[in-house]
Amino acid sequence: MTGRSTPDRSQVKENIVTNPDSVVADLLARSNRLGSDPKNTNFAGGNASAKGTDLDPVTGRPVDLLWVKGSGGDLGTLTEKGLAVLRLDRLRALREVYPGLDREDEMVAAFDYTLHGKGGAAPSIDTAMHGLVEADHVDHLHPDSGIAIATAADGPALTEKIFGGAVVWVPWRRPGWQLGQDIADVKRDNPDAVGVVLGGHGITAWGATSEECERNSLWMIDTAAAYIAEHGRPEPFGPVLDGYAPLPEQERRNKAAALAPVIRGLASTDRRQVGHFTDSDEVLDFLARAEHPRLAELGTSCPDHFLRTKVKPLVLDLPASAPIDECVERLRELHARYRQDYADYYHRYATEDSPPMRGADPAIVLVPGVGMFSFGGDKQTARVAGEFYVNAINVMRGAEALSSYRPIDESEKFRIEYWELEEAKLRRRPAPKPLATRIALVTGAASGIGKATAERLAREGANVVLADLDADKATAAAAELGSSDVAVGLHADVTDEAGIAAAVREAVLAFGGIDLVVNNAGLSLSKPLLETTAEDWDRQHDVMAKGSFLVSRAAAEVFIAQDMGGDIVYIVSKNSVFAGPNNIAYSATKADQAHQVRLLAAELGQYGIRVNGVNPDGVVRGSGIFAGGWGAERAKVYGVPESELGAFYAQRTLLKREVLPEHVANAVFALTGGDLSHTTGLHVPVDAGVAAAFLR
Structure with a gap:
C-alpha cells in the first residue's frame, strides 16, 4: 500500500527560511497552554507539532522540518528537549515504502532515518499524523468533551450535528502510520475542515499558524462541551441508588483509611504498588448512581486512559454503610474474580508473539460512598491513573447524556495494552531504586537523625511521611525532598494515642499504606538520680518508650492488613547498654526501646515484619535534642565546652570519628534496603566504636 506523492517542499519554498527559534518557541508556548488545562487533554496525553524551514548545515540549502512532541513527554511541561526534529521530505518519502497495515509498526523504527541532526527526543507513534497532514501546525488532544463524542454510539451523526462540515469523523484505528495517512486524506478531501474526531480516541485540529491551530483546537473542545451541556439529558448516570450516597467527609476518610491497606495488599499481589485516594465529587456521584456498575464494566476507551487504568476497574458492590469486615471479605472475593477475568481476557486475545501477561491486579478500585483507590509503580503513576479514570467518568457522562457510551472493542484494547511498541517503552524504563514502592513513616523527622x-530513604526511592511535633517544620522538610508525590509532612505527638492513629491514617491516605517505620522521635534530660523528678521520668518514657510502642502498634496493624511484611526500625542509643553518669531517665527508656526491638521481632516475625534497632553515639551536629539543652548538660557533665562536645565524643571512640545524622541514616537504609532480608532483632552500633557499648 502506498500513498500519494507530493512535491519537494524545499522547491516550493526555495530560499525561504523561517526562524526556527521562533517556530519552536511558539510551539512550546502553545503546547504548554493547551497541556496545562485539564479540559484540553490529560496528563502526558496528546501531542502538538509545527513545520518550518532551516538551513541544512551540510548543503547550506533550506530544508523543511517537523518539530513534534516526542514519546513520553507532557504537553503542559514540554521543553525543547522533549521535541523530536525530523526532515519532512524524508518522512513523507516513507509513504513510498509503507508495507501496509499489517506491518505498520515497522514505520516507527524508520522514523530514525528521517531525523534532522541528532533528532532530539524519540519520535512517538503519532509522528505520522503530524508529518503527513498538509498543515503547518497540528494538535492532537484527548479532551473529555471530544472523547465523549468519539465514544458515543452515534458519534458520526453527532459530529456532523455539532460541528457541521468543519469537523470530520474518522473511524477508530489504532494510532500509527495508517491513522496518520487517514487523517491526511480527510484533510485533503475536506479543504474547509479544521479538524477531525477520532472514533473512540480524541480529536485532531490544524491551522496555517500556531494561533489558528490553537484556536481551532479550543473551538472544537468548547463547542463539544457546550453542546453536551445544552442538549444532554439530566442525570445521565441514572438516579441515586438507595444506600450509595457519599458518606460524610470524616466518616468517608476513616473508612477509606481502614480499607486502604487491604486494597493495596490486594492490588500488590503480583508486584508491590503505591496508592492514591480520590474522593472527588465526580467519583462519588458516579458511584452513587444506578448505572455505575454497567458503565464501569464497559471499561475505558481512549488508549491513554486504559493504558493507565487497565481495561476496567474493580468495583465493590456493597452500599456505603456496609461494615468494614464485610467490605474486606467482599473485596477479597471480587479481587479473585477480577484476576481470573483479567487472565481470561489475556488468553482470549494473546498470540504466541504477545508479551507475557504483566499482572492481573486492578489499577483502579472503586468503593461506593467512599471514593477511588488508584495504583502504580510510584506515587505519580498512581495519582495520574486516578486522574485518568476521572477523565473516563467525564467521558462516560457526556456520551450517556447525548447517546450511549460505546468504547472501542475489547480486542482493540488488548492490541494496544500488549502492543510491542508499548512493551518497548516499559523496557526503556530505568531500573527501580532499592526502596521504590516502599512507603516510610519517620517520626521526629523535622531535624537531625x-x-x-x-x-x-527518599533518595533510595521510598515515599516518605515526615511526622513531627512541629507540623510546619515537618512540611518544610518534606518540601525539600520534592513534591507531595515524594514526601509529605504532618503533625504527630507520639505520646497521644489518638494523634498517632490520625497520623497513620493520613499516611495511609497519602500513599496507600505503610511499609517502613522509623521510631526516631525523642528528647533528652541529663540529670543525676537525686535531681530527676517523677515528671522527668514520665516525660522521657512517654515520648520514647510509650511513643515507640504506640507508633509500632499502629504501624503493625497496617502491615498485617496489607499482608506484605514490613520493617520497623528503632533509633535507640549506645546508652541502652552503656552506663554513663547523670542520665538515668534517658538511658532507662533507651533500654526499654532496645528490648521492644527484641520483643516485637519475636512477635511479628510470623507476619514477615522485621524489627531492628540502631544504636548511635551522641549525634551533636544537626540534632534538635542537643540544641535544645541536652548538649549543654552533657558538656557540663564531661567538663568540656559545648562547642567541643562532638569532638569529645569522637576522641573516646575507637575510630576517633564523630557520628553525624547521615551515618545513622545509612544504617537505617542498610537494614531496610533489601540486602539484610533475613535479619530481625538486631541492634546495629553506629558509635565509631565505644567498647563499653559492645553488645554481648
Missing part, C-alpha cells in the same frame, strides 16, 4: 533518615 529523623530528617537525615527521611532524606536517605
Whole structure:
C-alpha cells in the first residue's frame, strides 16, 4: 500500500527560511497552554507539532522540518528537549515504502532515518499524523468533551450535528502510520475542515499558524462541551441508588483509611504498588448512581486512559454503610474474580508473539460512598491513573447524556495494552531504586537523625511521611525532598494515642499504606538520680518508650492488613547498654526501646515484619535534642565546652570519628534496603566504636 506523492517542499519554498527559534518557541508556548488545562487533554496525553524551514548545515540549502512532541513527554511541561526534529521530505518519502497495515509498526523504527541532526527526543507513534497532514501546525488532544463524542454510539451523526462540515469523523484505528495517512486524506478531501474526531480516541485540529491551530483546537473542545451541556439529558448516570450516597467527609476518610491497606495488599499481589485516594465529587456521584456498575464494566476507551487504568476497574458492590469486615471479605472475593477475568481476557486475545501477561491486579478500585483507590509503580503513576479514570467518568457522562457510551472493542484494547511498541517503552524504563514502592513513616523527622533518615530513604526511592511535633517544620522538610508525590509532612505527638492513629491514617491516605517505620522521635534530660523528678521520668518514657510502642502498634496493624511484611526500625542509643553518669531517665527508656526491638521481632516475625534497632553515639551536629539543652548538660557533665562536645565524643571512640545524622541514616537504609532480608532483632552500633557499648 502506498500513498500519494507530493512535491519537494524545499522547491516550493526555495530560499525561504523561517526562524526556527521562533517556530519552536511558539510551539512550546502553545503546547504548554493547551497541556496545562485539564479540559484540553490529560496528563502526558496528546501531542502538538509545527513545520518550518532551516538551513541544512551540510548543503547550506533550506530544508523543511517537523518539530513534534516526542514519546513520553507532557504537553503542559514540554521543553525543547522533549521535541523530536525530523526532515519532512524524508518522512513523507516513507509513504513510498509503507508495507501496509499489517506491518505498520515497522514505520516507527524508520522514523530514525528521517531525523534532522541528532533528532532530539524519540519520535512517538503519532509522528505520522503530524508529518503527513498538509498543515503547518497540528494538535492532537484527548479532551473529555471530544472523547465523549468519539465514544458515543452515534458519534458520526453527532459530529456532523455539532460541528457541521468543519469537523470530520474518522473511524477508530489504532494510532500509527495508517491513522496518520487517514487523517491526511480527510484533510485533503475536506479543504474547509479544521479538524477531525477520532472514533473512540480524541480529536485532531490544524491551522496555517500556531494561533489558528490553537484556536481551532479550543473551538472544537468548547463547542463539544457546550453542546453536551445544552442538549444532554439530566442525570445521565441514572438516579441515586438507595444506600450509595457519599458518606460524610470524616466518616468517608476513616473508612477509606481502614480499607486502604487491604486494597493495596490486594492490588500488590503480583508486584508491590503505591496508592492514591480520590474522593472527588465526580467519583462519588458516579458511584452513587444506578448505572455505575454497567458503565464501569464497559471499561475505558481512549488508549491513554486504559493504558493507565487497565481495561476496567474493580468495583465493590456493597452500599456505603456496609461494615468494614464485610467490605474486606467482599473485596477479597471480587479481587479473585477480577484476576481470573483479567487472565481470561489475556488468553482470549494473546498470540504466541504477545508479551507475557504483566499482572492481573486492578489499577483502579472503586468503593461506593467512599471514593477511588488508584495504583502504580510510584506515587505519580498512581495519582495520574486516578486522574485518568476521572477523565473516563467525564467521558462516560457526556456520551450517556447525548447517546450511549460505546468504547472501542475489547480486542482493540488488548492490541494496544500488549502492543510491542508499548512493551518497548516499559523496557526503556530505568531500573527501580532499592526502596521504590516502599512507603516510610519517620517520626521526629523535622531535624537531625529523623530528617537525615527521611532524606536517605527518599533518595533510595521510598515515599516518605515526615511526622513531627512541629507540623510546619515537618512540611518544610518534606518540601525539600520534592513534591507531595515524594514526601509529605504532618503533625504527630507520639505520646497521644489518638494523634498517632490520625497520623497513620493520613499516611495511609497519602500513599496507600505503610511499609517502613522509623521510631526516631525523642528528647533528652541529663540529670543525676537525686535531681530527676517523677515528671522527668514520665516525660522521657512517654515520648520514647510509650511513643515507640504506640507508633509500632499502629504501624503493625497496617502491615498485617496489607499482608506484605514490613520493617520497623528503632533509633535507640549506645546508652541502652552503656552506663554513663547523670542520665538515668534517658538511658532507662533507651533500654526499654532496645528490648521492644527484641520483643516485637519475636512477635511479628510470623507476619514477615522485621524489627531492628540502631544504636548511635551522641549525634551533636544537626540534632534538635542537643540544641535544645541536652548538649549543654552533657558538656557540663564531661567538663568540656559545648562547642567541643562532638569532638569529645569522637576522641573516646575507637575510630576517633564523630557520628553525624547521615551515618545513622545509612544504617537505617542498610537494614531496610533489601540486602539484610533475613535479619530481625538486631541492634546495629553506629558509635565509631565505644567498647563499653559492645553488645554481648
